[in-house]
Each structure stands twice: as structure tokens, then as C-alpha cells.
Amino acid sequence: xxxxxxxxxxxxxxxxxxxxxxxxxxxxxxxxxxxxxxxxxxxxxxxxxxxxxxxxxxxxxxxxxxxxxxxxxxxxxxxxxxxxxxxxxxxxxxxxxxxxxxxxxxxxxxxxxxxxxxxxxxxxxxxxxxxxxxxxxxxxxxxxxxxxxxxxxxxxxxxxxxxxxxxxxxxxxxxxxxxxxxxxxxxxxxxxxxxxxxxxxxxxxxxxxxxxxxxxxxxxxxxxxxxxxxxxxxxxxxxxxxxxxxxxxxxxxxxxxxxxxxxxxxxxxxxxxxxxxxxxxxxxxxxxxxxxxxxxxxxxxxxxxxxxxxxxxxxxxxxxxxxxxxxxxxxxxxxxxxxxxxxxxxxxxxxxxxxxxxxxxxxxxxxxxxxxxxxxxxxxxxxxxxxxxxxxxxxxxxxxxxxxxxxxxxxxxxxxxxxxxxxxxx
Numbered sequence: 308x309x310x311x312x313x314x315x316x317x318x319x320x321x322x323x324x325x326x327x328x329x330x331x332x333x334x335x336x337x338x339x340x341x342x343x344x345x346x347x348x349x350x351x352x353x354x355x356x357x358x359x360x361x362x363x364x365x366x367x368x369x370x371x372x373x374x375x376x377x378x379x380x381x382x383x384x385x386x387x388x389x390x391x392x393x394x395x396x397x398x399x400x401x402x403x404x405x406x407x408x409x410x411x412x413x414x415x416x417x418x419x420x421x422x423x424x425x426x427x428x429x430x431x432x433x434x435x436x437x438x439x440x441x442x443x444x445x446x447x448x449x450x451x452x453x454x455x456x457x458x459x460x461x462x463x464x465x466x467x468x469x470x471x472x473x474x475x476x477x478x479x480x481x482x483x484x485x486x487x488x489x490x491x492x493x494x495x496x497x498x499x500x501x502x503x504x505x506x507x508x509x510x511x512x513x514x515x516x517x518x519x520x521x522x523x524x525x526x527x528x529x530x531x532x533x534x535x536x537x538x539x540x541x542x543x544x545x546x547x548x549x550x551x552x553x554x555x556x557x558x559x560x561x562x563x564x565x566x567x568x569x570x571x572x573x574x575x576x577x578x579x580x581x582x583x584x585x586x587x588x589x590x591x592x593x594x595x596x597x598x599x600x601x602x603x604x605x606x607x608x609x610x611x612x613x614x615x616x617x618x619x620x621x622x623x624x625x626x627x628x629x630x631x632x633x634x635x636x637x638x639x640x641x642x643x644x645x646x647x648x649x650x651x652x653x654x655x656x657x658x659x660x661x662x663x664x665x666x667x668x669x670x671x672x673x674x675x676x677x678x679x680x681x682x683x684x685x686x687x688x689x690x691x692x693x694x695x696x697x698x699x700x701x702x703x704x705x706x707x708x709x710x711x712x713x714x715x716x717x718x719x720x721x722x723x724x725x726x727x728x729x730x731x732x733x
Contacts, residue, residue, distance in 0.1 A: 319451055323454050323455075326458050326666070326670065326673065327458060329673040330463055330669075330673070332677075333676060333677075334467065337467075337695075340388065342386050342387040342388035342389070343386040343387065343418075343419065344383060344386045344418065344422075345383065345388070346467075346695070347467055347468075348418075348467075348468065348469045349468055350398070350468040350469045350471075351418075351421070351425055351426075351468070351469025352379055352382050352383070352398065352418070352469075353375070353398040353400050354413065354425075354469065354471065355378075355382060355410075355413060355418050355421055355422075356375055356378035356379045356381075356382065357369045357375075357407050357410060358407070358410040358411050358412075358413050359378050360374045360375070361404075361407055361410075361411060362414050365542070365543075365546075366404040366407060366541040366542035366543075366546055367543055367545050367546030367549060369400060369542075370399070370400075370546065370549035370550050370552075370553050371549065372397065372399065375397050375398075375399060375400075376397045379397050380394075380395045380397075382418045386418065397565065398565045399553055399556075399557075399565070400553075401554050402471075402503060403502060403503070403534060403535070403538045403550065404537075404538040404541040404542040404547075404550070405534050405537045405538045406474070406502075406503050407541075408541065413425060422469055426466055429465060429466060429470075430466060433462065433465075433473060433476070433642075436473075436476060436477055436480060437453070437456055437645070437649060439480070440645075440646065440649040441649055443487075443650060444651070444652065444653070447653075451665075452649065452652050452665075455662070455665035455666060456645055456649070456665065458666075458669060459664075459666070459668070459669060460638060460668040460672055460702060461638055461639050461641040461644075461668075462645075464637075464638055465642060468639065470639050471503070472639055472640055472643075473642075474500055475501060475504060475640070475642070476643060476645060476646060478497050478498065478499075478501055478503075479498070479501065479646045480645075480646040481497040482494040482495075482498045483618075483622060483647060483650055486523075487618070487619075491520055491523040491526070492522040492523065492525060493526060494526065495522065495523035495524055495527035495528075496529065496530045498511065498526075498527050499526075499527050499530035499534060502531055504635070506633040506636070507629055507633060507640070507643065509602075509629060509632060510628055510629050510632070511625060511629070513606055513609075514605075514608070514621070514625055515527075517606065517609040517610060557634075557635060558634055558635075566635070567696075567699065569583075569700050570637070570638070570696075570699035570700050570702075571635070571636045571638070572631070572636050572637075572638055572641065572702075572704075572706035572707045572710060573630065573631055573633060573634070573636040573703075573707060574594040574597040574601070574631055574707070575634060575636070576700075576703050576704070576707070577590065577594055577597070578590035578591045578593065580704070597631070598631075598632045601628050601632050601711065601714065602632050604624075604714055604715075604718055605627075605628025605629065605632070607718065608624045608628075608717060608718060608721055611718070611721035611722055611724075611725050617721060619647045619650055619651035619654060620654070621717075621721070622646075622647040623644070623647040623651065623713065623717055624714050624717030624718060626643055626644050627644065627710040627713035627714045627717070628710070628714045630706070630707075630710045631707055631710050631711060631714070638702060638703060641706060641710075644664070657720075658713065658716055660709060660712045660713055661713070663709060664709045664710075664713065667705060667709065668705050671698070671701055671702050672698045672699075672701070672702045673698075675693075675694075675697060675698035675701055676694065676698050679693070680693040680694050680697075680698075
């Protein structure tokens with residue numbers, strides 16, 4: 308038994324080493340082939356441009372496509388290798404003005420220096436906050452979890468693209484810590500940080516209503532109002548109207564061109580991919596049914612578990628359901644699942660799917676890039692379903708399946724726990 312345990316640890320360590328090396332190779336090859344801010348650092352490009360626009364013209368102009376084109380094209384022309392052969396694909400930023408304000412200092416730096424500092428700060432903040440969550444959980448350190456989090460695809464995508472999801476991660480983590488200490492108003496206040504990407508609240512707010520968490524809702528409402536008022540002060544009424552129009556564009560079935568909606572981990576992505584390749588155009592029908600069932604199952608968790616000791620199960624399942632039903636659900640946003648996962652890791656030992664969740668998407672992405680793509684191109688040099696673009700679609704579908712598995716297993720666990728409690732009373 309001891310020997311098999313040692314072999315298992317060595318196998319996991321070997322897997323992590325291979326993943327780390329393949330990530331480094333992918334990062335280096337991508338930077339060499341495409342330069343910077345075309346793929347690597349593409350989200351930081353829009354953050355830098357938005358900071359420049361806000362400083363030069365004001366926050367309202369951040370939502371002006373022409374302004375974004377002007378500043379993003381400047382970065383693209385300077386750093387991207389593809390700039391000589393194709394125009395910049397302008398990315399728009401649907402964040403409230405108050406969330407753009409923290410980006411302003413990076414507008415004082417040149418794009419490359421800013422991106423390096425931004426990525427370093429992100430990595431250090433994630434490291435520090437994962438450590439905080441592990442300490443808050445008061446459980447023994449688990450090497451698989453500790454290393455797996457940082458080699459997971461959602462985390463790596465945050466670093467590769469220069470994403471801002473650390474705000475979401477910290478806000479949710481602090482909310483869950485506060486809930487565990489029965490500080491509901493504080494938890495609700497922290498949840499207002501999810502307004503950075505409000506689609507993530509689609510099941511959380513109804514869930515709080517189901518459990519009549521009035522203090523949490525009050526805390527959320529108070530801070531949300533402050534964020535909105537601050538945004539109006541920064542951008543004015545015209546700026547907020549421009550922001551609203553932009554958000555509505557993002558909500559269209561196909562999204563905007565640079566969304567790459569097909570790569571999301573959602574029923575919406577499944578519908579778009581299905582209808583693009585299948586002879587029967589029933590993708591949206593399947594997706595709408597899936598959204599309905601998933602949302603119902605996610606909200607049912609809040610009925611099954613009113614006891615505070617099961618709250619992490621509720622949040623784990625709710626987030627998994629949210630990723631599937633949210634209209635805008637990119638893979639990098641899945642870092643939110645780390646918060647309940649880390650806090651409840653000892654409780655979740657029976658959920659082996661969490662271990663798959665940490666490593667399978669990464670292995671699939673890197674496998675498509677480094678094994679599948681070369682093999683396909685060797686036989687068909689004109690193949691289209693290859694490379695990083697196809698790998699993104701594959702891992703989006705994989706995470707949809709894994710998240711649905713997490714939802715089902717948390718639902719089953721909570722239902723059994725409630726039935727056992729009922730029998731114990733009888």
C-alpha cells in the first residue's frame with residue numbers, strides 16, 4: 308500500500324513537470340511566432356488602451372470603439388508579428404468604469420513593462436491568496452491541490468492573456484470566509500466585487516433569496532450601489548449609456564467578433580459549435596433545455612442545504628452550474644472555483660472529479676497543440692480544426708462536462724445528507 312502511494316505521488320509529480328515544461332514551450336513558441344499582444348497579453352492590451360483613453364479623454368470614451376481602435380492598434384503595430392499582414396482585432400471592455408480606475412497606473416508604463424509587472428503581480432497575488440485560503444480552511448496542506456491550482460488551465464490563461472480575474476477570486480474567497488464566520492453582511496459586500504463580471508451572479512443572487520440571506524443581500528446592495536454611483540461620477544450618464552450598449556452587444560447570441568464565444572465552457576458555446584458542424588440545426592434547442600435544467604439543479608442546491616456546515620457544497624455546485632448557464636463564460640473565469648475548492652478540499656475528497664478538473668483541461672489543451680495538431684497537419688496540411696484555436700474549443704467543451712459532473716455530484720451529496728438528517732430525526 309505504501310509503495311503504491313509513493314508511485315502515485317511520483318506519477319503526479321511527473322505529470323506536473325511535463326505540464327509545466329509544455330506550458331513554457333507553448334508560451335515561448337507563441338511569443339516567437341505571434342509576438343506580443345496578439346495572443347499572449349491580448350487582454351492586457353485592452354486594459355492598457357483603456358487606461359490611456361481614460362487618462363487622455365475620460366472614462367466615457369473607454370467604450371468608444373474608435374478610441375479603442377486608435378490605442379490598441381498602436382500597441383498591436385509595435386509588438387505583434389501579424390501586424391504587417393492583418394489589421395488589429397479590437398477588443399472592447401464591458402467593465403463598469405470603477406473597475407477601470409485601478410488600471411490607470413499601468414497607463415503610465417510602456418505596454419511591455421506594464422504587462423511584465425501586471426503578470427508578476429497577478430502571479431504573486433494568486434500565490435498569496437491561495438495560501439490565505441489554505442490557512443483559512445485549517446486543513447493539512449495538500450501538494451496536489453497546491454501545485455494543481457497553479458498548473459490548471461484557468462490560472463495559466465489568466466497569466467497568458469493578462470486577465471483581471473484575481474479581483475473575482477479574492478472577492479468570492481473573502482465572501483466565503485465571511486459566510487463561514489456567520490458574517491453575512493460582510494459576505495454580501497464582498498460579493499459586490501463580482502459586478503466586474505455580473506453574469507457570474509445569475510444563480511448566486513437568486514440562491515441568497517431562496518435562503519433568505521437578507522443581511523448578505525443588503526451588504527451586496529449597499530456596495531453595488533456605491534460602485535454604480537462611483538461609475539456614474541467617473542463616466543457620466545453618457546458613459547454609462549455607452550457601457551450599457553456595449554453590454555447588450557456582448558449579450559447577442561453570437562456575441563461580438565472578438566469574444567470567441569465558441570471556446571466558452573457553456574451551453575451557449577455548445578449550441579454555436581453544434582450548429583456549425585451538425586446537419587440538424589438543433590443546437591440552440593438542446594442548449595436552452597440544458598440551460599433550464601442546469602439552472603434548476605443549481606438553484607435546488609440552496610433548498611437542500613440550509614445548514615451552514617454544508618455551505619461550501621452549495622457554492623461549489625452553484626459555481627459549476629453558473630459556468631454552464633452564464634451567457635459569457637470563458638475558461639479563465641473558472642478560477643473562481645478555486646475558492647470553495649480550496650476551503651472545502653478535505654470535505655470534497657469523495658469528489659474525484661475535482662482532481663480531473665485541475666489537470667484534464669490542461670492536458671487536453673497541450674495535447675491538442677503538441678500531439679494532435681502535428682499529426683493532423685502531417686496528413687492534411689490544410690486542416691482547419693487544429694492548433695490553439697481548436698484547443699480552446701476542446702477545453703471549453705471538456706470544462707462544460709466536468710462542471711456538470713460537479714453539479715450533479717454536489718446535488719446528490721446534499722440530497723443524501725438531507726435524507727439522512729430527516730431519518731435521524733424520525
